[in-house]
Amino acid sequence: SAPMVLADGIEARLIEAEADLNAGGTNWLTILNDLRSQVATLMPARIIGYSSKVPGPNNPTTTLAPLTDPGTFDSQLDMIMAERAYWMFITAHRLGDMRRLVRDYGRSQADVFPSGPYFKGGTYGDDVNLPLEFDEQATRQGGLSSRPDPHCGGGTPRRPPFLIV
Numbered sequence: 001s002a003p004m005v006l007a008d009g010i011e012a013r014l015i016e017a018e019a020d021l022n023a024g025g026t027n028w029l030t031i032l033n034d035l036r037s038q039v040a041t042l043m044p045a046r047i048i049g050y051s052s053k054v055p056g057p058n059n060p061t062t063t064l065a066p067l068t069d070p071g072t073f074d075s076q077l078d079m080i081m082a083e084r085a086y087w088m089f090i091t092a093h094r095l096g097d098m099r100r101l102v103r104d105y106g107r108s109q110a111d112v113f114p115s116g117p118y119f120k121g122g123t124y125g126d127d128v129n130l131p132l133e134f135d136e137q138a139t140r141q142g143g144l145s146s147r148p149d150p151h152c153g154g155g156t157p158r159r160p161p162f163l164i165v
Contacts, residue, residue: 005046010042010087010088011087011088011091011093014083014088017029017083018077018080018084021077029069029076032067033066035083036063036065036066037063038063039064067079067083077101077105081101084097085097095130098128099128099129113128
């Protein structure tokens, strides 16, 4: 029953910054710093009760410090992805961003996804996608539609055309 934003101006600016970086532009850092300079206005508009939910020193009341260019393309991309993670926290974009780092930017899965021991016990698994449930597979195969989906076979989809982006 609570309102949910599907896309907003913050996400649009972050997309513009990434596109500018990919095009070899120089405006990507300005876009990020413009967002950071407006955090006091943007966050309360995005999150109802922001000031009470993020009290004290973690609640920026005016601006965030400007970022500086780290120099290399990979470091610049890391900076943009970190800003996307912070700005779009709890909006379900992170998995897609991490998958894009592997698919579109050639990063290895081991460099992008956590691995090894989990801090609360156990170890991280090797999944980097969300499997389609059998009902979803049936729907995509034509169960609720007359058009079967050629990318959806039986079993638990874990290989590339089944990866959710």
